[in-house]
Amino acid sequence: MASFISILAVTFLSCILVPIFRRVQRIYINYQLAKPTGLHIFIVPVDPYGMVWQAGSRLFTPILQHFEWCRILDLSWTWEDDFTRHEKYGDNFIVVSPAMNILYTSNKVAIEEVLAKRKAFVKPKLYESMNMFGRNVDTVNGEEWSRHRKITAPCFNERVSSFVWNESIRQSQAMLSQWLSQPGGKISNMVDDTRIVALHVLCAAGFGVQHDFNSGARISAPGHKLSHRDALMTMLNNFITTMILAPQEGFFDTIAVLLSPRINGILLALKEFRQYTDEAIASERNLLAEDSGAQKHNLMSTLIRTSDQAKADGVQSAVKLTDDEIKGNIFIFNVAGHDTTANTLAYAFALLAIHPEVQEWVVEEIDQVFRGERSPDYEGVYPQLKRVVAVMYETLRLFGPVPQIPRGVITPNMPLTITRSNSTTLIASSSSTKTLLIPPNTQVNLNIHAMHTTPTIYPSPKVWDPKRWITSTAPTARATASLSSELHNENLVHMEQGFAPWASGPRICPGMKFAQVEFTAVLGTVLRRAWIAPSVKGGGDGGEAVARKEVEALLRDSHHIGATISMKKPEDLWLKVSRR
Numbered sequence: 079m080a081s082f083i084s085i086l087a088v089t090f091l092s093c094i095l096v097p098i099f100r101r102v103q104r105i106y107i108n109y110q111l112a113k114p115t116g117l118h119i120f121i122v123p124v125d126p127y128g129m130v131w132q133a134g135s136r137l138f139t140p141i142l143q144h145f146e147w148c149r150i151l152d153l154s155w156t157w158e159d160d161f162t163r164h165e166k167y168g169d170n171f172i173v174v175s176p177a178m179n180i181l182y183t184s185n186k187v188a189i190e191e192v193l194a195k196r197k198a199f200v201k202p203k204l205y206e207s208m209n210m211f212g213r214n215v216d217t218v219n220g221e222e223w224s225r226h227r228k229i230t231a232p233c234f235n236e237r238v239s240s241f242v243w244n245e246s247i248r249q250s251q252a253m254l255s256q257w258l259s260q261p262g263g264k265i266s267n268m269v270d271d272t273r274i275v276a277l278h279v280l281c282a283a284g285f286g287v288q289h290d291f292n293s294g295a296r297i298s299a300p301g302h303k304l305s306h307r308d309a310l311m312t313m314l315n316n317f318i319t320t321m322i323l324a325p326q327e328g329f330f331d332t333i334a335v336l337l338s339p340r341i342n343g344i345l346l347a348l349k350e351f352r353q354y355t356d357e358a359i360a361s362e363r364n365l366l367a368e369d370s371g372a373q374k375h376n377l378m379s380t381l382i383r384t385s386d387q388a389k390a391d392g393v394q395s396a397v398k399l400t401d402d403e404i405k406g407n408i409f410i411f412n413v414a415g416h417d418t419t420a421n422t423l424a425y426a427f428a429l430l431a432i433h434p435e436v437q438e439w440v441v442e443e444i445d446q447v448f449r450g451e452r453s454p455d456y457e458g459v460y461p462q463l464k465r466v467v468a469v470m471y472e473t474l475r476l477f478g479p480v481p482q483i484p485r486g487v488i489t490p491n492m493p494l495t496i497t498r499s500n501s502t503t504l505i506a507s508s509s510s511t512k513t514l515l516i517p518p519n520t521q522v523n524l525n526i527h528a529m530h531t532t533p534t535i536y537p538s539p540k541v542w543d544p545k546r547w548i549t550s551t552a553p554t555a556r557a558t559a560s561l562s563s564e565l566h567n568e569n570l571v572h573m574e575q576g577f578a579p580w581a582s583g584p585r586i587c588p589g590m591k592f593a594q595v596e597f598t599a600v601l602g603t604v605l606r607r608a609w610i611a612p613s614v615k616g617g618g619d620g621g622e623a624v625a626r627k628e629v630e631a632l633l634r635d636s637h638h639i640g641a642t643i644s645m646k647k648p649e650d651l652w653l654k655v656s657r658r
């Protein structure tokens with residue numbers, strides 16, 4: 079036994095020590111490369127993502143959070159970290175490990191450059207684990223990506239946006255009725271509800287299936303053991319485990335009796351989700367075959383129609399997707415389009431509750447634009463909701479669902495322009511541009527959240543202030559200008575650089591407009607009828623000041639586990655909704 083343990087120990091140590099030894103020289107070179115750019119270097123003893131530690135994260139995280147290198151890794155990302163990092167290290171730092179290096183940058187020039195050069199900075203291998211239902215636009219690179227993007231991009235057209243608008247209004251009206259029917263209007267299911275709205279909008283505008291807010295995707299369809307919602311949520315809530323299990327699903331099925339109920343639950347969710355997708359595709363194909371003349375315009379029908387048409391015409395593969403690729407893309411629309419928008423909505427409602435002055439400001443616009451219309455039309459109303467979009471931008475700035483975007487580097491020593499700056503002073507007066515040669519075996523992590531909290535780009539970065547996104551072409555005093563002309567003269571600030579919640583460049587999120595339309599429709603529908611205020615945990619009477627503090631702390635206590643940023647304890651978010 080003792081010799082077995084010592085063999086294990088020696089193997090384990092050599093696995094760690096040998097690569098470290100081999101890399102000493104490389105680290106030195108990296109250091110030399112980094113030195114002129116003033117990069118901070120962190121040498122970490124394990125894999126740079128802290129996977130080893132994550133395996134036992136419950137045990138290790140509380141201890142490791144005290145270590146600087148560990149706090150830098152995704153392992154223990156906290157909302158506050160990016161603020162302190164700015165103060166300490168500026169825009170760029172590099173984490174050097176035996177496995178690989180990661181260059182973190184929150185520099186707006188570097189981020190823009192990396193996102194613009196999709197061929198040089200590619201989606202890293204880790205994205206491939208999201209091919210569980212088929213290769214898709216989010217995971218592939220090069221020519222393959224061009225083909226996927228060409229076929230998926232037309233799915234996000236104005237007809238779909240109009241559909242998103244109508245469905246979002248329908249869903250949020252039902253959600254609001256349910257909120258107002260709660261005793262004292264106190265609700266603690268905000269995050270669940272915005273998730274249902276986002277899922278139902280996705281089902282309708284994405285897959286042509288309309289659901290009722292109170293039932294719909296919450297209920298198992300005939301022939302299913304799980305509801306569509308539960309299948310998707312199980313996968314999203316256990317994202318990493320799902321990605322590990324999916325490629326070996328068959329093997330895990332054979333040893334199912336040995337596995338924990340949690341793992342079996344994830345395996346079931348995978349099967350159920352696959353079945354829902356297959357059924358949705360089959361039903362869409364039947365409709366297309368019936369050729370009723372009434373063409374549907376949802377994401378899935380466009381995807382199938384474009385692809386099937388190309389197959390029928392025998393057009394070369396440039397415009398075709400295989401059935402597996404269609405499934406892969408439908409899966410990625412589900413993953414990318416669900417929690418992202420749902421969480422942004424939940425954060426925005428909570429932030430509006432603790433910032434009544436902003437809520438008043440945005441309600442002013444909503445009242446003026448909606449003007450009691452029973453069914454506000456997309457073309458007329460949506461473009462006028464600039465303050466509502468400002469609320470979305472500001473929420474995404476501080477609580478954007480994608481805080482970091484990783485990229486692999488194809489060519490060693492690839493040059494990257496970085497601006498060396500002391501983030502607490504103005505870039506213009508203290509910056510100098512440098513070209514960094516990215517060392518071999520280095521991944522680049524674009525730290526979007528840190529860029530969004532840079533004081534030189536966003537003064538008072540911790541303050542949630544949607545008004546920073548609005549400028550006026552005719553700054554007239556309120557006393558002399560009517561509200562309608564004041565609103566008419568307002569414009570949204572357009573940032574060329576420094577704001578990238580949807581990324582930028584050729585791989586910018588294709589669902590950006592989808593999400594914006596959904597967000598404005600839901601927020602507009604709720605705030606034209608109701609006022610949101612904070613409530614103390616448990617729904618008791620603790621006074622508004624206490625409630626506000628609790629909500630504020632809850633929002634900051636967000637983590638980055640799974641696909642997006644989310645509140646650690648969404649069930650503790652209590653809000654009070656009252657009729658206006």
Ligand code: HEM
Pocket residue numbers: 215216217227410411412414415416418419422474478479480483484578579580581584585586587588589590592593
């Ligand atoms: C607030 C809502 C959303 C945010 C903040 C967001 C953010 C992002 C970001 C940052 C990326 C780039 C990721 C990377 O390059 O690694 C991305 C890509 C993507 N998003 Fe979104 N997204 C949102 C909503 C949606 C919606 C509603 C859909 C679809 C229904 C969608 C579909 C996609 C797809 C398919 C990609 C991959 C595009 C490609 O690589 O070419 N997203 N999103």
